[in-house]
Amino acid sequence: MFNKFPFLLFCFIVINSFWANPIKGQHNIEFEIENYENDSIVIGYYVLDKQLVWDTILTEKLGHFELNDTLHAGVYILLTLPDNEFLQFIVNENEKSFRMSFDYKNKIDVKFEGSQDNQVFQDYVNFLSKVRPEAQVLRDTIGVLTEEGKDVSSFKNALDKIDIKVYEEQQRILKTYPDLISTLMLKANIDINMPTFDDSEKGKMAQYRYYKSHYFDNIELGNSNSLYTPFLYKRVDYYINRLTMNHPDSVIQSIDSILHWMSPSEETFKYYLSHFLNLYIQSKIVGYDAVFVHLADNYYGAGKTPWVEEENLLKILDRAKRMKPVLIGKTGEDIVVYQEDGSPISIDSIDYEYLVLLFWAPDCGHCKKSMPGFVEFNEKYQDQGIKTFAICTKLKDKTKDCWEMIEEKDMLGFYNGADEFHKSRFKIKYNVDTTPKVFILDKNREIIMKNIGSNQLEKVFEEIFKMKEREKESSQ
Numbered sequence: 001m002f003n004k005f006p007f008l009l010f011c012f013i014v015i016n017s018f019w020a021n022p023i024k025g026q027h028n029i030e031f032e033i034e035n036y037e038n039d040s041i042v043i044g045y046y047v048l049d050k051q052l053v054w055d056t057i058l059t060e061k062l063g064h065f066e067l068n069d070t071l072h073a074g075v076y077i078l079l080t081l082p083d084n085e086f087l088q089f090i091v092n093e094n095e096k097s098f099r100m101s102f103d104y105k106n107k108i109d110v111k112f113e114g115s116q117d118n119q120v121f122q123d124y125v126n127f128l129s130k131v132r133p134e135a136q137v138l139r140d141t142i143g144v145l146t147e148e149g150k151d152v153s154s155f156k157n158a159l160d161k162i163d164i165k166v167y168e169e170q171q172r173i174l175k176t177y178p179d180l181i182s183t184l185m186l187k188a189n190i191d192i193n194m195p196t197f198d199d200s201e202k203g204k205m206a207q208y209r210y211y212k213s214h215y216f217d218n219i220e221l222g223n224s225n226s227l228y229t230p231f232l233y234k235r236v237d238y239y240i241n242r243l244t245m246n247h248p249d250s251v252i253q254s255i256d257s258i259l260h261w262m263s264p265s266e267e268t269f270k271y272y273l274s275h276f277l278n279l280y281i282q283s284k285i286v287g288y289d290a291v292f293v294h295l296a297d298n299y300y301g302a303g304k305t306p307w308v309e310e311e312n313l314l315k316i317l318d319r320a321k322r323m324k325p326v327l328i329g330k331t332g333e334d335i336v337v338y339q340e341d342g343s344p345i346s347i348d349s350i351d352y353e354y355l356v357l358l359f360w361a362p363d364c365g366h367c368k369k370s371m372p373g374f375v376e377f378n379e380k381y382q383d384q385g386i387k388t389f390a391i392c393t394k395l396k397d398k399t400k401d402c403w404e405m406i407e408e409k410d411m412l413g414f415y416n417g418a419d420e421f422h423k424s425r426f427k428i429k430y431n432v433d434t435t436p437k438v439f440i441l442d443k444n445r446e447i448i449m450k451n452i453g454s455n456q457l458e459k460v461f462e463e464i465f466k467m468k469e470r471e472k473e474s475s476q
Contacts, residue, residue, distance in 0.1 A: 027091060031057075031065040031078060032101035041065050044077035044086075048275055049233045051077060073181060074228025080104065090117045090181045092225070120173060121182035127169055135162045181225050188219045188231045212243045222264035227271060236272070248290040248328075255291065259299075270307060273299055277316070286451055287328045296320030322431045332357070332445045335424040337391055337417030340403045345389075345417045347445060353385030354448075354464070356457065357430070357439040358414075361393045362405040364435045371409045373454025378413050386461065391426060392418040393435055440464075 031041065039062065043054045057065045071091045079086045087110060089100055098114035112118040138159045142152045170186060177183045192214050197207040219235050226232045236258060244254040255276050262268045280291040299305060300316050326332065336346040347355065358374060360367040378388045390411060392402030399420045406416050419426060426432060430439065440449040449460055
C-alpha cells in the first residue's frame, strides 16, 4: 500500500566515512512501475527520526529504473513523483539482486522476484489486509451490542479466533525465517506478554516496572539490521520519554542501558551515542545538561569513541569540563567581586536562606527586559530570607556602565557587584557564557536550580517551600 510522504522532510546529507558500513558488494535492484509516466524516482532510507535521500534515479525507459550501489542493510523508501507517495522495500546483505514491480494506478499488488525477505514481508502485509477488515467489523459489532446490553460472546469468540490466526502466522514466520529483516520488524511489533496485576497502587507500580524491564524483549538493539528501520527510533524515544522518570539521573541510567544493549552493533552504538550527546547539549529542560556531561565523561572521555576526530573530541570534553562544576546539586564556589565604592562583596558575606545569583550585562537586551521582574521578586521575597546577588559581567572600562543601569533599573535593592579585572574568575567558575544567567543557591551554596527567567522565580520558590515543608513533616 502506498503512503503519502512529505517530500520536504527529505534532505541531502554527506555521510562521513566513519558512519559507513564496510563494503560487502554492490546491490543491483530493478524497479518496474506500470503506468508510471515520470522519468525519475527517489530512493530514501530511515535513520533515527529522519528519512533521508539515498539517490534520485533517472531513466530513459519509462517505468523501468535500476539502482546499482553498495547499500547498507535496512528498510528503504521508493518515492514516486510528483505525488510524493512511497512504498517500502528491504535490502539485506544476502540478496544482492532482485526486482520490485507494481502498478502505479492501483499501488497495492506489489511483487518481488529474487528477494525472499521482501516477499515474506509482502505476504504478511497481504495476510493482515485480509483479516483486519473482518476483525474491525467484529469489534464494531461488539461495541454496538454491548451498548444495547446484548450478548456478544459469539462475536468475541470469532475475534479471538482471528487473533489466534494472526499469532500463529507470526510464530510461523519467526520460526521459518529467523534471520530476515522482515522477521526482525515483525518481532519488534509484537506486544509484550504481560502477566495480570491488580488495580492497587502497588499493582500498578509492579505493572509499570515489569513493562519497562521487558520493553525491549522483542527488539534486537544489538542487531545492526535494526538501525536503518522505521521502528527503532520510535521505540527508543518512547522508552526515554515515556517510561523513564523525568530526572537526569534516571535518564542517564536508561541511556546507559540502551547503549550497552546496542554495543554489539558498532554502527548503532555510534549513531545513538552521537544522537544522545547532541540532544542533551541542546536540551531546554533545566538540569539535563548533566546527561551531556555524563556522556562526555563516560564515553567520549573514556576512549569509547575512536571515530571522533581529536579536535571535536577536545571541544566536547572542554565544554563538559566547564559545565560540570555548575550542575544542579553541585556546590558553587564563593566569588569576591566589588561594589561601586570599591569595597569587596562575596557570596559568603551575604546573610541568606536562599540566594538568587544573577549574572547580567547592561548591553543585554533580555537583561533589560527581564530586570523589572527580578526587582519585583526581590522586593516581595527578601524578607523571607531570599536575597539577590547581581553581578555585572562587563570588564575593564565598560564596568562603569554597570552602575548606571543599576540606578536606571532600580536595582539598588540587590547586592550588586562587578569585577573590573576578572580577578574572581566568575565567568569560569559559573560558566557564564550568556546573560542573563541565574543560579539559585541554598545557604550551603548548593545549586538547587538554574537557567530560569524572572517570570519563573516565584513558581520555583513555591515548589522549593513545598518541598522543604514535606521534608520537615517527614522528619517529625
